[in-house]
Amino acid sequence: MRPNFLLILLLLPLVCLTACNDTCRETRTYRQYTPVTFTAEQIRNGVKQDAPRALVNPGKIYTKDGYLLINEIKEGIHLIDNRDPTNPRPVAFIHIPGNGDMAIRNNILYVDSYMDLVALDISSLTDIKEVNRVQNVFPNGQFDGGWWSFNQSTSLLSDQRARYVTETVETNCEDGMVTRQNSCPNCMFLDFANRSSSAAPAPNTNGVGGSMARFTLYDNYLYTVGQQDMQLFDIRTPAEPRQGERINLGWGIETVFPYKDKLFIGSTTGMMIYDNTNPAKPVRMSVFQHARVCDPVVVHDNIAYVTLRSGTNCGGNLNQLDVVDIKDLYNPKLLKSYPMQNPHGLGVDFPNLFICEGQSGLKSLDARNALDVKQLEHMSGMNAYDVIPMGTSAGSKHLLMIGKDGLYQYDYTNPQQLRLLSKIAVNRPF
């Protein structure tokens, strides 16, 4: 043995001595809440039209007459001229403190502003103005996990401002061995096709909401769900919303959507069906047990498409699409299940079905035959979260898809090959 090889033997332990520790570092970003207090005046004087600005923390989307409204959570609404989907042009930003939801009838935009319902006249886009306000109708709510509440006697609103904090910690390299029971990241999004326009009588024109709506229009009423109750507004005269019935629903209410003459209300504990034959006073029919709340659902005629996703605290360890026969609302029947990767929101424009697969992208499916749903295309490379097929307009079929990195618009005239029309980027703070 030559001496320089002995040297090697001496060097090798040197490597090991400096080395034999596993190092695992987790970089994580979380929300930190700071309490803030506003007076009612501060909030009520805060509604104004601003110049367009970039999307930072987009919430719900709403569309009417070729215009796209994107909520900036708690800040206001981005108004985008989307008549040419290949070139969406920002028109304005409507600053509305504490805004999370919206609905449009004719030229009146209804929005929430913390505790108030505000009616805005949007007939002139260069001069959007507040025309009416119903005060103190929403006692509390939450944005991004931070709760706010309004104290009527002191006229003070307590809110929590979210700040994003990034930190790096050393971990023991073992995370991923036990499923943690998360709070449900997707529970806010119960994806019923919220096509209220078809339900409204002529000649009123309504917009089309996204699948996470807490506001919906039916007949002469605007239905808004809060955390525990449903507040109706009589909008016979759209510019003058009047406070109507308030119906207690129980805790954890998340979404509302009208389907035929029924109202479906999604809560964290189940799905309630209200009979809406008298739109002024919906009556509770039953609790629809089939769909758990984390499971986005879309409905076409008598078929409901439900996606089940694992990894939430809603239980279940399945990633699949369920096709359910709901001819009898009291007795839904499972027709067939299809395996999926990690389904989030979905949208249906029969026979086309679109499923967001989270980090795995977007899937276009053919749902013509409920017992044989076929995959037509799978697009990856983006984070798909929620999708709204807009149907046919001007000879092409138009799809809105929101992901973490932006709002994508597609043409699905050929559902086997979706064509990207445009993308509005999101500048996330993290």
Next chain:
Amino acid sequence: MKPFNKNGWPALLLLLYFCPAPDAVAQEPGFKPTFMNMTEVGLSLGRVTSGNQWAQTTQNRTSFTAQTFNGIRLRPRLAVGGTVGIDWYLASLLMPVSAGLRYDIAVQSKKGVGLFFSLDAGYGFTWLHRDLPNYRTSGGLYVSPGVGLRLGQPNRGNFVLSFSYKRQESAVSKPLDNFYVRRDENRVYNRITFRMGIAF
């Protein structure tokens, strides 16, 4: 805390410098390249310190490792080929696929003990790993230099004992909730492995 930037890489380079040089002139006449296999199983040992500045814990880590090297003996002392292994880390199951070499530092006498050097470098894949819901494990670079003993007669099936350093990178993205909006973990496994097996 970054071993390879400080002492690791120079040491490795020194190894590479020393190894092939003395052999360059040692080409035996009439040598024909032959197939070589070295299959080993063993344990990889490490430690991990975790926690924040107020509460830290240190734990030992022992995990099972197996690998097989298949290559061509290009020179009497040097074999070059590929190595495929499996590493059962606590939270992930990685499959390093790497280029490898085996170099006989000292060839054993008739009934003696030989000494060899080994080097594997490649990428650890997560093909066999199954993530829990909403976890996403991805593999990473892998390097493992080491030394070992060959027991048995030269040019026959040998019993092998080896000792090596192993560095395996990996990354995990973790499930999010209402509180966390991003959770990404970078993992570097720094291990000493003790293995035994056969070589022919």
